[in-house]
Amino acid sequence: MPKMVAGEATQTVGCTRSMEQMVDLIRQYRESTDPVAREAFGCQFFDLVRPRLYAYICCRCPKQHAEDVCQQTLLGIFTNLHQFHGMADAQLCSWCYRVARNKIADHYRKANTKRGGLVLVAPEELWKAIENSAIQDPPTKEQWADLEDTLALLKGAKPECYEYLVEVFVFNESRATLAQKLGLTYDQMRMRVQRCVESARELMAKVKRRKR
Amino acid sequence: MRGIGAGTDGQSQEKETVMEHDYAEEEEKLRRFAERVHRGWAKQYPGTEQERTAVRQVIREQWQREDQVRRTMAEARRQLEKRTRTRPKDIDKRGVDRGHDNDQGHSH
Numbered sequence: 001m002p003k004m005v006a007g008e009a010t011q012t013v014g015c016t017r018s019m020e021q022m023v024d025l026i027r028q029y030r031e032s033t034d035p036v037a038r039e040a041f042g043c044q045f046f047d048l049v050r051p052r053l054y055a056y057i058c059c060r061c062p063k064q065h066a067e068d069v070c071q072q073t074l075l076g077i078f079t080n081l082h083q084f085h086g087m088a089d090a091q092l093c094s095w096c097y098r099v100a101r102n103k104i105a106d107h108y109r110k111a112n113t114k115r116g117g118l119v120l121v122a123p124e125e126l127w128k129a130i131e132n133s134a135i136q137d138p139p140t141k142e143q144w145a146d147l148e149d150t151l152a153l154l155k156g157a158k159p160e161c162y163e164y165l166v167e168v169f170v171f172n173e174s175r176a177t178l179a180q181k182l183g184l185t186y187d188q189m190r191m192r193v194q195r196c197v198e199s200a201r202e203l204m205a206k207v208k209r210r211k212r
Numbered sequence: 213m214r215g216i217g218a219g220t221d222g223q224s225q226e227k228e229t230v231m232e233h234d235y236a237e238e239e240e241k242l243r244r245f246a247e248r249v250h251r252g253w254a255k256q257y258p259g260t261e262q263e264r265t266a267v268r269q270v271i272r273e274q275w276q277r278e279d280q281v282r283r284t285m286a287e288a289r290r291q292l293e294k295r296t297r298t299r300p301k302d303i304d305k306r307g308v309d310r311g312h313d314n315d316q317g318h319s320h
Contacts, residue, residue, distance in 0.1 A: 035275045042271040046264065051253035071263050078270045082278065129252025130245070137251065143244070150245040169242040170249055197235045197242075204238065 022048050023092055030082055042078065049096060050074065056097055056171055059119055061104050065111075072103045090174035097173060120166055123155045153203040161196035168193055 022045060029041040054070045061069055076099045084095055130147055139147060154162060167173040179189035 035272065035279075038275055039268060039271050042267065043264070046259065046267050047254070050259040050263070051257040052250060054257040054259075055253050067260065071260075071266060074263055074267055075270055078267050079274065082274060126245075126249050129250075129256060130248045131252070132255045133248045133251035135255070139248070146241050147245055147248060150241045154245075165242065169239075170246045172246070194235060197238050200242075201235070201238045204241075 023087065023089055026081065026084060026092065030084075042081075045081075046074065046078075049077070052093075052171065053096060053100055055121060057100055057104065059121055060101070061107060065107060069100070069103050069107050072106070073100045076103060088174075090172055090177075093172040094174045094177040097171070097177075118163075120163055121170070123151055123162075126154070126166075126170065127151055149204050149208070153200045156203045156206075157196065157200060161199060164193050164196050165200065 025041050025045045025048070029038060029045060032038040032041060050070070053073055054066060057069050057073065058066045073096075077096055080099075084092065086092055086095065130151075154165060157165060164178070167178055168175065175189045175193060176186050178184075179186050182189065184192070
């Protein structure tokens, strides 16, 4: 369980084992002196990053173009991967998403169409992904209960809160990047996310009381 | 999150730390939820063969570019070392020559 520390370190609170592997993989990729090893590390990174990139792109671009944009994004990432020197998981995610946003902008520019709005992944879609994950690795009864509680709180969250929680925890976007996008300071963004988690806690408590 | 009528900076900071610590359980549940979502997406959106092939190609090309730069720099270093090794002999010769030249320069 990652240690929760106040301040900047809370950016890593959304990190998972797979994210820690990603940053480690990038370091090994950059430092490898053998082309076969470099390709192997690259493919492992591809397997980790591609799914969430695709999901991220689907929120920002029509599905029929998502595959194409995703491929362009991956090529952009791998072409410049040797230039990424960050050490934090959230930095890596933000960097990859930045490439994705640029490719999405390029797509709309080439298509000469107006950019669509952000369509966040619905809670039902998140649950579908969780059910898929349970096929080979079924959660325990207690874990299912926790997952259901978390889904309930996400469903009950205000739209603004839902957006923050999904961006920070599901997509592991850094608070600093979110702050920049919204024209806020880092501290303001951090407080907003904390308020969302606080109201999520109240929602969780309500759900538990209803179940009794 | 500072409460209403918070006291000194130290007190409000302590309250903030306590409240941040209280979020740990909720944030951990959100983190585990996200981890499951990522595992599910890995099955739903594994990537196309076309993408993998294109990415491998980029990795190889990038490697070749870096390898070329490494070789060029290694060659440049070798050339520099070679020039540095030959320099001391040249100075000795010059020293000997300088003495001979000095004699020649003076008019008696």
